[in-house]
Amino acid sequence: MIVSLNEIQNLIYRSGLAVKLPAGVAKENSFVAVRMFREGFGSLNVFVKAFNSLRKTLSVNFDVVKASEGNFVPMINKRRLSSLLVSSSVCDLLTLFEENDKKKIIVKKIDEPLILFFHILQLSKKLNRDFKVSFFLQNNETNFLISTYEGIYYLKENLFEEIDADKITIENFTKQNLSSDFNGLNKGNIDFFLEDEVWLYFSKFSDSLLVEDSIKSRIHNAGSGLNDND
Amino acid sequence: MLDKICTNIEIRSPSDVMRLERLGATFPTRLSFTRRLIRLMHRESWKINCKKFDLNDDGFGVALYEVVTSKRIYTLICFSHYLSPELRTDRVIANHWDATFVLFDGIPNQTDIERLSKNVPKQEAGRFQKTELVISRANKSVRLFAEVIKSLSKGNQPDINMVNSVGYLMRTTAVYANGKFGLCDRLHYTDRSELSHPFQVEMLIVYLIRLFTFDLVDHIAYQIDKKNSVNLNRDIKRHLGIGNATGLGMAPFLISHPVLIHNWFYAREVSLQKIRSINEVGINKLNHFIGVSKKAIQHAKEWLVSDEFQTKRNLILIKEMYKVLDLAENKNFRYKNKPWNYLFSKASSDFGLECQELLLSLLLEPYPEIIDEISEALEDRTEEFLDVNMTIGQLKEIIDENYKWALDIDFNDxxxxxxxxxxxxxxxxxxxxxxxxxxxxxxxxxxTIAKDVNLLRKVLNDVKDDLSIANFVMVNSNFRDIACRVQIGSKYHFSEIRDNIISNSCKPVDILRGKLAFFGASKFDPKSDLWTRITMYQGAPLNDEILSSDVDDWCFPIKPQ
Known part of the structure; x- marks a missing residue:
């Protein structure tokens, strides 16, 4: 179905609240979902996976002590790191970096790297700064995405389909260093299409925040009586 | 955000302005969105015409109204339906209405109209596309609609007192835009000068619905008696607006859009500050003020409500406004230092909130050259994020300075x-x-801003001042949202309603009036603490009057003689 960005934002925000994400974190994830659509990623499948992972506790929050040193790992061994929970904090630490800082943030075993990447893209816009995000894949291959104020630059076109990194590093980057091998990602169509099953998946969460009406609430909680014809 | 101006008259404090009690006494002003839209129509010579009126003798069918702006065309599509009496309720809980509407971006083709004919009547249950900007629905006024048709069909004009007591032929029960139900997102039209202003697209559909109601009564009366019927008199049409019933749906908006709300109230307060700072008042400006004040007093006399409390307030308002008028008509008034400041200070110390807020509105009227520019800068184009570089010590200071009103509330009570x-x-x-x-x-x-700030401040007592917010929210992510809110409050001082909206004494109708006045609503008719009836565009020019020179002279409308 064709949806509006406002609907996507509300759906992810309210679904986030429904699965007990802190309000600020839910809100930032909802902005990221909108950003994904605006950049041409007409799917919320990564969010479906991230929500599933979190609900089944396959993904968990991060170890706070290690995180304060710039090393984000799951707080429970053998679990994945929840991209929904960790991404805001990763961006907070990146914000504390000076522009010429050579430090790197390391994120290990994140469940949906793309969600983290779009959080960083939002941060690029907010700070007007560029970041290089390196994905270390299981076959020892490394790929890069460059996040800039203007949008995304990439080396390998199908990277977005196969991002499944055990380790991600994020560091400052200067766009002037961008080699000609990198391509800018074109923004997608203005129509935002969402699969019915994804809409239903999130609607179920979102609707769980709604309160059933009763005869009393119909009469009193919205205004006056049932009929106020004039 | 508007530039701050240097003046020795201080802007009113948010602690005074942003209280529920004062919001509940707000009046529309030159800054109101309906006023601004009519000025824009005039400035850009918009043309609004009925392009199709395919209604049967009973007034059921489809009508199209085309709006030609300087750059684009918009079309109102009206679906007029039969509504059986048992389905008639003007509440938002209704599922059927006398008429349903959609504002289309461009000129719809037959396929569009057919698709919309299946969805618009369903309103919230329908699905829409980005070509559709706003949907709305309205019911006929049981008190007035049939009476007007009866009179017109017999060749008579309706009783003006009855017209005035209701104020509208139809009343909308909801107006939806900004991506709801698949409608076009606001961000897709914020770069259009005619729609970038807050709520302009919503105000446009309401204006067009008003035109439809006039054509509808003329049409039905004519079908009843083609020989003897007459059209509704132009002056009576001008005195009719569009009704609206507004309940709780609108209230949380003021809380969830802090920067936008700041922009509205700050603009109004800066406007007042500028006018109060004027050293000398010319005779023309004074006469303009006196003229519009007399009109406002008469308007208040014709403002009929059933609510006892509001009736008493209106009576006090009229009495106090006469005193204001006496002060302004005193022969020495113009020779006082900063006469408007004298008048407003006097009202602030001696008179009630309704009088103070009405006076604010009246003081802006004679000064379009100052105010209308301010009215062009009310939208929110900022994106506010949590500033994680800030220290906890700084956050504590901000809370203690700006949120004392919240800290003083005992939520254990x-x-x-x-x-x-x-x-x-x-x-x-x-x-x-x-x-x-x-x-x-x-x-x-x-x-629950006040409650959340209260809790945050208690938690911060045990946190070291030199810790960064980044490190604080890493451990306390539940406070991420409210910490950001506090930061917004420190930059945008009019962003918070400085009252507890979950207390047993909170009257949501006060929040509604504060917002609706910015829309340009008048004749507030509170029906309980939770909802109010209002009238929009009463007195506004008709579509064929948009180009006339007195197009902006329609505030505080009074009964035609």
Missing amino acids: PKQNYHFWYYSKEKLEPRRGIRGQDLGSEKEMRI
Whole structure:
């Protein structure tokens, strides 16, 4: 179905609240979902996976002590790191970096790297700064995405389909260093299409925040009586 | 944000302005969105014409109104339906209406109209596309609609007192835009000068619906008696607006859009400050003020409400406004230092809130050259994020300085923690329940700013001042949202309603009036603490009057003679 960005934002925000994400974190994830659509990623499948992972506790929050040193790992061994929970904090630490800082943030075993990447893209816009995000894949291959104020630059076109990194590093980057091998990602169509099953998946969460009406609430909680014809 | 101006007259404090009691006394001003839209129509010579009026003898069918702006064309598509009496309710809980509407971006083709004919009548249950900007629905006024047709069909004009007592032929019960139900997102038209201003697209559809109601009564009366019927008199048409019933649905908006709300109230307060700072008042400006004040007094006399409390307030308002008028008509008034400041200070010390707020509105009227520029800068184009570089010490200071009003509330007192706000499953609209009595408090909406700030400040007592917010929220992510809110409050001083919206004494109708006045609503007719009837565009020029020179002279309309 064709949806509006406002609907996507509300759906992810309210679904986030429904699965007990802190309000600020839910809100930032909802902005990221909108950003994904605006950049041409007409799917919320990564969010479906991230929500599933979190609900089944396959993904968990991060170890706070290690995180304060710039090393984000799951707080429970053998679990994945929840991209929904960790991404805001990763961006907070990146914000504390000076522009010429050579430090790197390391994120290990994140469940949906793309969600983290779009959080960083939002941060690029907010700070007007560029970041290089390196994905270390299981076959020892490394790929890069460059996040800039203007949008995304990439080396390998199908990277977005196969991002499944055990380790991600994020560091400052200067766009002037961008080699000609990198391509800018074109923004997608203005129509935002969402699969019915994804809409239903999130609607179920979102609707769980709604309160059933009763005869009393119909009469009193919205205004006056049932009929106020004039 | 508007530039601050240097003047020795201080802007009113947010602690005074942003209180519920004062919001509940707000009046429309030159800054109001309906006023601004009419000025824009005039400035850009918009043309609004009925392009299709395919209604049967009873007035049921489809009508199209085309709006030609300087750059684009918009079309109102009206679906007029038969509504059986047992289905008639003007509440938001209704599922059927006398008429349903959509504002289309461009000129719809037959396929569009057919698609929309299946969806627009369903309103919230329909699906829309980005070519559709706004949907709305309205019901005929049971008190007035049939009476007007009866009179017109017999060749008579309706009784003007009856017209005035109702004020509209139809009343909208909802106006939806900004991506709801698949409608076009606001961000897709914020770069259009005609729609970038807050709520302009919503105000446009309401204006067009008003035109439709006039054509509808003329049409039905004519079909009843083609020989003897007459059209509704132009002056009476001008005195008719569009009704609206507004309940809780609108209230949380003011809390969830802090920067936007700051822009509105700050603009109004800067406007007042500028006018109060004027050293000398010319005779023309004084006469303009006196003229519009007399009109406002008459308007208040014709403002008929059933609510006892509001009736008493109106009587006091009229009495006090006569005193204001006496002061302004005194022969020495013009020779005082900063006469408007003298007048406003006097009203602030001696008169009630309704009088003060009405006076504010009246003081802006003679000065379009100052105010109208300010009215062009009310939208919110900022994106506010949590500043994680800030230290906890700084955050504490901000809270202590700007949120004292919230810290003073004792949320352990059940009266202060009495209500909760939630979304109704049936209508997806905000509702208010009583904690401990009504079901759903665990699903409370996240709009309890005072309570959340209160809790945050208590937690911060045990946190070191030199810690960064980044490190604080890493451990306390539940406070991420409210910490950001506090930062917004420090930059935008008019962003918070400085009252407890979950206390047992909170009257949501005060929030509604504050917002509706910015829309340009008048004749507030509170029906309970939770909802109010209003009238929009009463006195506004008709579509063929947009180009006339007195197009902006329609505030505080009074009965035609």
